[in-house]
Amino acid sequence: MDPKPHFETLARYNRWANRRLYDAAAQLSDAQFREDRGAFFGSTCGTLNHILVADRVWLERIEGSGPKPSSLDEILHDDFAALRAAREAEDERILRVVAATPAERFESVLSYRSMAGAPYELPFAQILTHVFNHQTHHRGQAHTLLGQFGLATPVLDFVYFLLESK
Incomplete structure (x- = not known):
């Protein structure tokens, strides 16, 4: 199986799910957006950031360039409109x-360093799976x-994206 179409579908699903979530989050007041509710990253603001x-961390590792946040709880955008x-x-x-990734890269290993500087190597396709799974996990919290x-x-749910995409 060629994995690229699968990851392209996940990327489109990801955008669809984020848009729906942000549409709902837009109804929050600024105080609600920032309110610490005891989630892993505190607030809706913290979770979405x-x-x-x-x-950005993973895409910088994948592309070798781009923004590189300094911590996993960094608030990149304190304002909802800017974050959106x-x-x-x-x-x-x-x-x-994903569209620009050559087919052979999906079979490769990605070498990267953790934010603490430790070296790691993992299969590229599994890293990309993690990127999408990570978003799903934290979207659930939000x-x-x-x-x-x-x-x-x-x-x-992914299945609703598929049904809407037919």
Whole structure:
């Protein structure tokens, strides 16, 4: 099986799910957006920033260039509108990176350094799987936070993306 079309589908799903989540999050007041609700990254602001931080960390490792956050809890954008614009741009970047990845790279090993500087090597396709899985994990946390504020939370299941994409 050629893995590239699968990862291109995941990249499109990722953008779809993020747009739906951000549409719901846009209903939060600024105070709610920043309120520490005891989530792993505290607030909706912290959680959504963490997803963006992790994407930038991994894409810098994959591409060898680009923004390189200094910590996993860094707040890249304290303002919702700026964060949303950055998320949209990053999702487009992910789509471009996957589209530009040569087929043979999916069978390669990615050598990288952790944020602490430790060297690692893992299969490239598994790293890319992690990037999408990581977003799904933390989108679920943000989804819960939105529900705690009484917002109607969007359906984010992959199967609904597939049904809408037919």
